[in-house]
Amino acid sequence: MRRELMTGNAAAAWGARLARADYLPAFPITPQTEIIETVAQWIDAGEMNCRMVMMESEHSMITAAGAAAATGVRVFTATSSQGLLYGMEMLYTVAGWRAPFVMANVSRGLAAPITLEPDHNDILAARDSGFLQIHCATCQEVLDASLIAYRVAEDARVRLPVIVNLDGFYLSFTREPVDIPSQDEVDAFVPPFDAGPTRFRAGKPMSQAVAVLGGTPYSYFRYETHLAARAALEVYAEATDAFERQFGRRYGALDAYRCDDADIIFVMMGSFATKAKDAVNKLRAIGERVGLLRPILLRPFPDTAIRQLLAGKKAVAVIDQNISMGMGGVLHGEVSAALNGSKDAPPVLASFVGGLGGRDISAEEFFEIAAETRRAAENGETPPPRLLFTESELREIRKLQAIAHVEHGSDEAEGNRNGEGEERHA
Amino acid sequence: MPDAGASRFRRMRDLPSSHMLGAGTAMCAGCGGLAALTEAYDVLGENTVFVNAAGCMSLMSVYPFTPFRGSWLYTAMASAPAGAQGVRDALDVLRARGRITVQEDLQVVVLTGDGAAGGMGLSATSGAIDRGLDFIYFCYDNEGYGNTGQQTSALTPHAAATATDAGNSGFPGWKKDLFALWAANKPAYAATIIGGEPLDLVRKIEKARSFSGPRMILALSPCPTGWGYDPKLSIEIAHLAVKTGIWPLKEYIDGRVSHTRMPHPRLPVEEYLKPQGRFAHLFEPRRNEAALREIQAGVDAYWAPWEAQREA
Numbered sequence: 001m002r003r004e005l006m007t008g009n010a011a012a013a014w015g016a017r018l019a020r021a022d023y024l025p026a027f028p029i030t031p032q033t034e035i036i037e038t039v040a041q042w043i044d045a046g047e048m049n050c051r052m053v054m055m056e057s058e059h060s061m062i063t064a065a066g067a068a069a070a071t072g073v074r075v076f077t078a079t080s081s082q083g084l085l086y087g088m089e090m091l092y093t094v095a096g097w098r099a100p101f102v103m104a105n106v107s108r109g110l111a112a113p114i115t116l117e118p119d120h121n122d123i124l125a126a127r128d129s130g131f132l133q134i135h136c137a138t139c140q141e142v143l144d145a146s147l148i149a150y151r152v153a154e155d156a157r158v159r160l161p162v163i164v165n166l167d168g169f170y171l172s173f174t175r176e177p178v179d180i181p182s183q184d185e186v187d188a189f190v191p192p193f194d195a196g197p198t199r200f201r202a203g204k205p206m207s208q209a210v211a212v213l214g215g216t217p218y219s220y221f222r223y224e225t226h227l228a229a230r231a232a233l234e235v236y237a238e239a240t241d242a243f244e245r246q247f248g249r250r251y252g253a254l255d256a257y258r259c260d261d262a263d264i265i266f267v268m269m270g271s272f273a274t275k276a277k278d279a280v281n282k283l284r285a286i287g288e289r290v291g292l293l294r295p296i297l298l299r300p301f302p303d304t305a306i307r308q309l310l311a312g313k314k315a316v317a318v319i320d321q322n323i324s325m326g327m328g329g330v331l332h333g334e335v336s337a338a339l340n341g342s343k344d345a346p347p348v349l350a351s352f353v354g355g356l357g358g359r360d361i362s363a364e365e366f367f368e369i370a371a372e373t374r375r376a377a378e379n380g381e382t383p384p385p386r387l388l389f390t391e392s393e394l395r396e397i398r399k400l401q402a403i404a405h406v407e408h409g410s411d412e413a414e415g416n417r418n419g420e421g422e423e424r425h426a
Numbered sequence: 427m428p429d430a431g432a433s434r435f436r437r438m439r440d441l442p443s444s445h446m447l448g449a450g451t452a453m454c455a456g457c458g459g460l461a462a463l464t465e466a467y468d469v470l471g472e473n474t475v476f477v478n479a480a481g482c483m484s485l486m487s488v489y490p491f492t493p494f495r496g497s498w499l500y501t502a503m504a505s506a507p508a509g510a511q512g513v514r515d516a517l518d519v520l521r522a523r524g525r526i527t528v529q530e531d532l533q534v535v536v537l538t539g540d541g542a543a544g545g546m547g548l549s550a551t552s553g554a555i556d557r558g559l560d561f562i563y564f565c566y567d568n569e570g571y572g573n574t575g576q577q578t579s580a581l582t583p584h585a586a587a588t589a590t591d592a593g594n595s596g597f598p599g600w601k602k603d604l605f606a607l608w609a610a611n612k613p614a615y616a617a618t619i620i621g622g623e624p625l626d627l628v629r630k631i632e633k634a635r636s637f638s639g640p641r642m643i644l645a646l647s648p649c650p651t652g653w654g655y656d657p658k659l660s661i662e663i664a665h666l667a668v669k670t671g672i673w674p675l676k677e678y679i680d681g682r683v684s685h686t687r688m689p690h691p692r693l694p695v696e697e698y699l700k701p702q703g704r705f706a707h708l709f710e711p712r713r714n715e716a717a718l719r720e721i722q723a724g725v726d727a728y729w730a731p732w733e734a735q736r737e738a
């Protein structure tokens with residue numbers, strides 16, 4: 001083992017290297033590109049024995065990844081944002097093939113408007129695809145989750161692809177100290193891929209991914225995939241236990257921070273949860289009993305663990321770094337479903353949306369979220385969902401709109417039609 | 427015909443007497459695509475993995491039945507060549523690592539219709555050619571989105587009536603030249619075939635097998651349901667497609683295109699058009715002389731340089 005400063009992208013590449021990925025179909029997209037360039041350099045230098053091929057799109061990349069896994073080799077790939085959506089048809093398809101492989105997704109907000117900075121609408125669009133999802137908050141987690149992901153994906157009880165999610169810029173380009181386990185240790189943790197009978201070989205003809213007629217076989221195979229994803233809860237727990245024994249680092253399906261004696265809990269995913277963690281510490285310093293619950297597994301969803309951890313709390317604030325148009329925060333809905341019908345569920349489950357397109361969530365905003373959630377707990381009424389946006393930001397937008405020649409008299413109408421204001425070219 | 431001397435198929439009687447492809451598929455009676463595939467599969471052999479794009483033939487393997495003695499992977503409409511890439515690369519990795527023997531290796535064949543081939547699958551096909559993928563690309567061309575009821579595709583011919591160009595002038599555009607697209611990018615091999623000419627067909631499949639790299643087989647696939655004729659006429663229509671020069675049988679090797687059949691004399695195109703419901707509007711209620719002349723002129727212009735070469 002050695003310790004290095006590295007980006008989240010490099011950590012993802014290290015995960016692929018240490019897991020001895022045989023094959024990497026690739027397509028570049030900011031902010032993921034460093035992952036595939038790093039692997040390419042290792043292959044050129046003879047440090048990694050992997051076949052890498054540049055595809056012409058993410059749709060093809062995910063097809064090739066699934067097809068190679070279905071043929072019996074260990075596959076790694078990576079994408080982000082628009083690329084994930086461009087390949088969306090194949091996410092569902094290769095998960096249905098039960099083709100196990102690992103894909104890093106470097107989260108980035110979705111167009112329109114087009115942007116480079118992170119939020120979780122890309123990865124949450126893949127929520128129902130059949131891919132399992134591990135959400136990381138640090139560069140170390142990215143490397144470790146990639147190894148754990150292979151254990152879970154390839155387990156005979158699961159056999160599903162896994163996405164390891166890391167936030168663009170905040171993890172992809174941020175250097176943190178990362179322990180790189182030795183190859184021997186990783187070999188002991190991630191044994192060679194056993195494709196079992198599901199592979200293509202001459203002399204052993206096999207039809208994969210054939211059509212079905214009618215709802216009965218269709219339902220059967222869809223239920224099987226769902227049940228395999230549910231079985232992954234236990235397989236993940238076993239894998240993380242083994243990981244802890246081997247490497248000394250503990251990962252649950254949830255990361256619960258100062259939750260035990262807390263009466264108010266923030267729920268957040270990804271690297272922005274580290275901002276929430278900092279706010280928890282500051283609030284604790286002034287006597288506020290606040291904790292943070294960070295789902296690491298989003299699929300399968302650790303609903304029982306969430307129910308247990310939130311039982312008896314006064315109020316919960318779910319802070320979503322995504323927005324489902326016409327509904328609100330996606331994670332809020334997920335947590336709400338997990339708590340539904342539970343006797344000692346917190347009476348207040350408030351929804352906040354923030355951090356879209358990499359917009360910061362300041363400590364002051366976390367304080368305000370905590371205060372509002374506490375007020376709600378006291379008067380027993382869940383507040384309406386809040387979209388985080390400050391007055392100073394609105395003033396900034398007004399300036400931009402003035403430059404774009406948007407008439408102030410029709411602010412509201414224009415504000416709804418993004419990018420349609422005339423641009424002034426200097 | 428391609429090198430009869432080098433082929434193990436010298437005469438019709440050399441063709442396989444029993445077929446690899448099982449009977450009783452869900453394809454339409456008289457399907458020209460199925461005829462071409464049946465003949466080709468006998469030469470491709472069992473150690474073939476078909477990587478299929480959405481189309482008529484996607485319904486050949488329906489759980490738990492398959493007419494294929496070899497392997498099969500259904501992908502999606504747009505990305506069968508990328509699926510072929512993944513399978514080929516994985517087999518290469520397994521070979522390189524000593525995890526499979528050479529005897530366990532497979533021939534990777536994309537099985538696609540013309541709708542996917544000339545439309546949304548073109549990007550993935552282009553990528554596979556760019557990467558020099560070692561595969562055979564087998565396209566059954568029934569000149570429309572046949573599986574959904576014969577809507578216009580990129581390979582629909584001029585003036586053909588389709589479900590989406592049902593007016594009395596048919597499709598106003600011209601058939602995309604998929605063969606030329608491939609040939610322009612220097613594949614290892616490319617050929618046109620038709621099920622009604624089985625000897626020519628098997629020789630070309632045999633030849634395709636002897637090369638490595640991107641190889642394309644484009645099979646004009648007379649389609650009774652989509653083209654509007656009695657299924658028993660399928661072979662007749664195929665012969666007319668060749669004899670009128672509408673469907674040139676040709677191949678590309680080493681930068682050169684050559685014809686394996688020079689129809690001489692060429693029959694007038696209307697002999698091919700007339701039996702087909704999709705061209706009925708060219709004859710009824712009155713002959714559309716202008717359109718018929720235009721189609722004939724297109725075929726004449728195609729053949730003019732080749733015929734001049736032959737006569738020289």
